[in-house]
Amino acid sequence: MSDPKIDGFELKPGFRGMASDTGSDQTMFKGVHWGKAMMWIFLLSDTFVFSCFLIAYMKGRGSTPVEWPNPSEVFALEAFGVPVPLLLIALMTFVLITSSGTMALAVKYGYEKNRKMCGWLVLATAIGGLTFVGMQAYEWSKLIHEGVRPWENPFGAAQFGSFFFMITGFHGTHVSIGVIFLFIYAYKVFAGHYENGGKRGWFTTMKGDYVEIEILGLYWHFVDLVWVFIFAFFYLW
Amino acid sequence: MSDEYENKSGYQAQSSEALTGSAGSTPDMDYVRPAELPEQDLYHGHTFLTKWVFCQDAKVIGVQYFLTAVFTGIVGLILSWLMRLQLGFPGLAGFITAEHYYQFVTMHGMIMVVYFLTALFLGGFGNYLIPLMVGARDMVFPYVNMLSFWMFFVAVAVLMASFFVPGGPTGAGWTLYPPQTILEGTPGSGMGILLMLVSLALFVIGFTMGGLNYMITVLQARTRGMTLMRMPLTVWGIFTATVLAMLAFPALLVSAIMMTLDKVIGTSFFMPTILKAGEVLEYGGGSPILFQHLFWFFGHPEVYIVALPAFGIVSDLISVHARKNIFGYRMMVWAIVGIGALSFFVWAHHMYVSGMNPWFGFFFATTTLIIAVPTAMKVYNWILTLWRGNIRINTVMLWCLGFIVTFVNGGITGIFLGNVSVDVPLSDTYFVVAHFHMVMGIAPVMVIMGAVYHWFPLITGRLLNETLGKWHFWATFLGAYSIYFPMHYLGFIGVPRRYYEMYDSPYMTSAVGMNEFISLAAFLVGAAQFILIFNIIKTLKTGKPSPKNPWKANSLEWHTSTQPPEHGNFGERLPVVHRWPYDFSVPGAKDDFIPQTTPPSEVAHTKVEKT
Numbered sequence: 001m002s003d004p005k006i007d008g009f010e011l012k013p014g015f016r017g018m019a020s021d022t023g024s025d026q027t028m029f030k031g032v033h034w035g036k037a038m039m040w041i042f043l044l045s046d047t048f049v050f051s052c053f054l055i056a057y058m059k060g061r062g063s064t065p066v067e068w069p070n071p072s073e074v075f076a077l078e079a080f081g082v083p084v085p086l087l088l089i090a091l092m093t094f095v096l097i098t099s100s101g102t103m104a105l106a107v108k109y110g111y112e113k114n115r116k117m118c119g120w121l122v123l124a125t126a127i128g129g130l131t132f133v134g135m136q137a138y139e140w141s142k143l144i145h146e147g148v149r150p151w152e153n154p155f156g157a158a159q160f161g162s163f164f165f166m167i168t169g170f171h172g173t174h175v176s177i178g179v180i181f182l183f184i185y186a187y188k189v190f191a192g193h194y195e196n197g198g199k200r201g202w203f204t205t206m207k208g209d210y211v212e213i214e215i216l217g218l219y220w221h222f223v224d225l226v227w228v229f230i231f232a233f234f235y236l237w
Numbered sequence: 238m239s240d241e242y243e244n245k246s247g248y249q250a251q252s253s254e255a256l257t258g259s260a261g262s263t264p265d266m267d268y269v270r271p272a273e274l275p276e277q278d279l280y281h282g283h284t285f286l287t288k289w290v291f292c293q294d295a296k297v298i299g300v301q302y303f304l305t306a307v308f309t310g311i312v313g314l315i316l317s318w319l320m321r322l323q324l325g326f327p328g329l330a331g332f333i334t335a336e337h338y339y340q341f342v343t344m345h346g347m348i349m350v351v352y353f354l355t356a357l358f359l360g361g362f363g364n365y366l367i368p369l370m371v372g373a374r375d376m377v378f379p380y381v382n383m384l385s386f387w388m389f390f391v392a393v394a395v396l397m398a399s400f401f402v403p404g405g406p407t408g409a410g411w412t413l414y415p416p417q418t419i420l421e422g423t424p425g426s427g428m429g430i431l432l433m434l435v436s437l438a439l440f441v442i443g444f445t446m447g448g449l450n451y452m453i454t455v456l457q458a459r460t461r462g463m464t465l466m467r468m469p470l471t472v473w474g475i476f477t478a479t480v481l482a483m484l485a486f487p488a489l490l491v492s493a494i495m496m497t498l499d500k501v502i503g504t505s506f507f508m509p510t511i512l513k514a515g516e517v518l519e520y521g522g523g524s525p526i527l528f529q530h531l532f533w534f535f536g537h538p539e540v541y542i543v544a545l546p547a548f549g550i551v552s553d554l555i556s557v558h559a560r561k562n563i564f565g566y567r568m569m570v571w572a573i574v575g576i577g578a579l580s581f582f583v584w585a586h587h588m589y590v591s592g593m594n595p596w597f598g599f600f601f602a603t604t605t606l607i608i609a610v611p612t613a614m615k616v617y618n619w620i621l622t623l624w625r626g627n628i629r630i631n632t633v634m635l636w637c638l639g640f641i642v643t644f645v646n647g648g649i650t651g652i653f654l655g656n657v658s659v660d661v662p663l664s665d666t667y668f669v670v671a672h673f674h675m676v677m678g679i680a681p682v683m684v685i686m687g688a689v690y691h692w693f694p695l696i697t698g699r700l701l702n703e704t705l706g707k708w709h710f711w712a713t714f715l716g717a718y719s720i721y722f723p724m725h726y727l728g729f730i731g732v733p734r735r736y737y738e739m740y741d742s743p744y745m746t747s748a749v750g751m752n753e754f755i756s757l758a759a760f761l762v763g764a765a766q767f768i769l770i771f772n773i774i775k776t777l778k779t780g781k782p783s784p785k786n787p788w789k790a791n792s793l794e795w796h797t798s799t800q801p802p803e804h805g806n807f808g809e810r811l812p813v814v815h816r817w818p819y820d821f822s823v824p825g826a827k828d829d830f831i832p833q834t835t836p837p838s839e840v841a842h843t844k845v846e847k848t
């Protein structure tokens with residue numbers, strides 16, 4: 001999609017092009033599907049949600065009088081009898097980032113109208129996301145088993161558990177919603193809802209198109225990006 | 238299913254002329270870029286349920302939003318009556334206990350700001366006017382739009398349910414400051430606050446669905462020839478307010494989630510170590526100031542979410558009813574955008590007394606005062622629009638004039654309060670109450686009233702009664718000033734707000750009569766609003782049918798195929814826009830207005846603005 005010509009638009013490059021698009025009639029983002037523009041703006045709003053959570057976390061961590069637990073001890077995992085710091089998190093992050101790769105490939109094959117490849121790759125992304133959620137459930141149950149609760153924990157400040165469960169829980173909810181939609185869209189791709197002019201969806205009156213895979217991909221990449229920040233703030237700080 | 242999508246009016250059949258943009262006989266000066274997108278598929282409901290209840294037509298959704306918001310507004314109005322009854326005549330109504338009083342204050346505030354004004358401007362006017370004014374068939378995602386209203390409806394239902402739970406609604410003040418909000422002893426600290434937080438979260442989710450619609454419709458679904466700088470200022474105001482809401486509501490959502498967790502499972506996000514009757518509570522280590530920052534990062538943009546649509550609408554009303562183009566259109570647009578951007582950098586001026594670093598207060602005082610610049614530009618432009626205009630003193634214009642003076646009044650007291658050294662002594666007095674009621678209560682409500690009188694013929698096809706309208710205006714205008722002018726004085730002599738009763742405090746000895754007067758005025762102003770309701774009912778039954786485009790306006794909503802517009806808005810062909818909506822009294826033109834759809838070749842010999 002690097003070619004600036006989108007279905008008959010002669011788009012000028014650079015700032016001049018942006019100014020002329022902004023000054024023109026009908027659309028601001030030439031050739032951009034309504035749903036795609038909507039997803040970008042939704043993600044901007046969602047960015048503010050996660051930013052508020054993370055800024056609240058920084059403020060909470062900074063203002064609590066009790067010492068903050070050491071993340072490399074709390075999040076260590078025993079492998080072959082040796083505690084390895086951040087082992088599980090490294091695996092989770094690897095799986096999630098890999099699923100972003102399969103998602104990007106799915107978008108590519110979708111635009112090439114390669115129904116089978118696109119469908120398999122969306123399914124692979126869904127399975128990657130499911131694995132992530134599974135590992136997060138394991139991490140949560142391990143911490144709960146060790147006595148970490150939202151209101152208290154044996155390692156230090158009570159706010160550690162509060163912020164950890166709230167923010168990873170909110171992110172995990174995003175991933176879970178993504179996984180559900182990935183399964184639905186894998187089915188829709190295999191069933192050919194985006195072929196031959198497209199079939200009307202159940203949530204919209206618009207006809208289906210492979211652009212929907214890209215829109216779903218935007219959401220999925222966003223969820224991955226947010227995870228990178230959560231990873232940095234919770235596990236590395 | 239398939240027949241519901243059948244194309245009854247042949248929308249899709251655009252002629253080849255529409256697609257190529259120029260036909261043989263049309264001169265080149267009328268050229269407009271061809272359509273970029275195919276026509277929107279619309280879902281036409283057939284049953285009562287799909288036509289009027291779960292309707293996907295933005296106009297019906299707009300009216301649904303409007304009526305629901307007005308219902309909550311009436312609840313808020315009744316609560317204000319009860320508050321004034323207690324304040325003016327303490328003890329007269331024995332059933333108003335101190336707990337009840339705080340609950341009334343809280344619910345009145347939250348209802349009026351969020352569920353009445355925000356929903357009415359963005360959900361009501363936004364839904365009805367955006368697609369019509371930008372020349373779209375409907376919002377871009379009609380189904381999501383329908384869900385948005387029903388989510389709002391559920392949020393209102395949850396909010397109203399809090400009146401009927403044990404302990405009643407929350408009485409923590411509309412700012413819901415922790416830690417007292419969720420501690421025992423505050424009215425409604427049980428189910429009441431929980432329902433409030435759930436309701437706010439639902440409102441944010443519902444609004445996000447609507448807001449995405451408003452933004453994408455403005456950005457990506459305008460008709461041919463409709464550039465951003467040819468949009469009516471109403472659309473600019475609602476659009477910018479929507480952008481603010483999309484970025485400000487996240488902070489409210491986050492603070493609601495965190496406070497719910499503090500309340501329900503005993504986390505301590507906002508809860509410091511607390512001693513209660515000599516006993517240390519379970520809470521500890523949290524930061525109440527964090528809540529204040531999150532709340533006001535939402536709360537200040539919220540003021541402009543209410544004000545910017547009002548600015549936009551009033552600009553259009555003044556221009557139409559003064560038969561003159563809006564003075565400095567581009568300046569008006571940039572002022573709206575600039576105010577919107579600045580509104581994210583002023584939030585801590587609500588927190589000068591929270592013990593913040595003085596330099597922090599200095600920064601926020603500076604940004605706050607800078608907002609006065611674009612705001613003053615707007616006021617000057619409204620006045621210059623009126624200057625030497627062909628002003629029609631009808632009900633709509635009266636409301637607009639009322640808005641300008643009220644807004645200037647409230648704005649000037651805002652400059653007082655924006656300065657730290659003046660704010661600290663005036664903080665939490667009736668001066669603050671008077672200020673924000675003038676600037677974001679009365680002023681936007683005046684615009685709403687003007688807009689109702691202006692667009693009522695479009696929505697129903699009948700003109701509201703002018704005599705009743707003028708009575709309504711003067712009762713409201715004079716009454717509102719009788720309420721809020723004396724309140725400034727009460728603030729200066731130091732009467733604190735949110736007090737249930739002043740008893741025999743020396744503050745009040747000189748102001749007992751004034752307090753009674755304010756209460757009497759409040760009863761009157763509230764009652765005067767029923768003139769409008771009576772007017773609407775009377776008009777719907779026996780009112781004068783309106784001619785098409787009764788105000789001779791230029792914008793697209795008055796140039797639809799039918800009035801009121803049908804589903805799909807513009808009949809067979811979408812309009813093609815050639816100019817801005819403010820070509821009034823153009824020298825050389827045969828009428829005193831040139832609709833946006835008039836091609837340049839028809840007005841070639843006039844001194845029309847190039848837009």
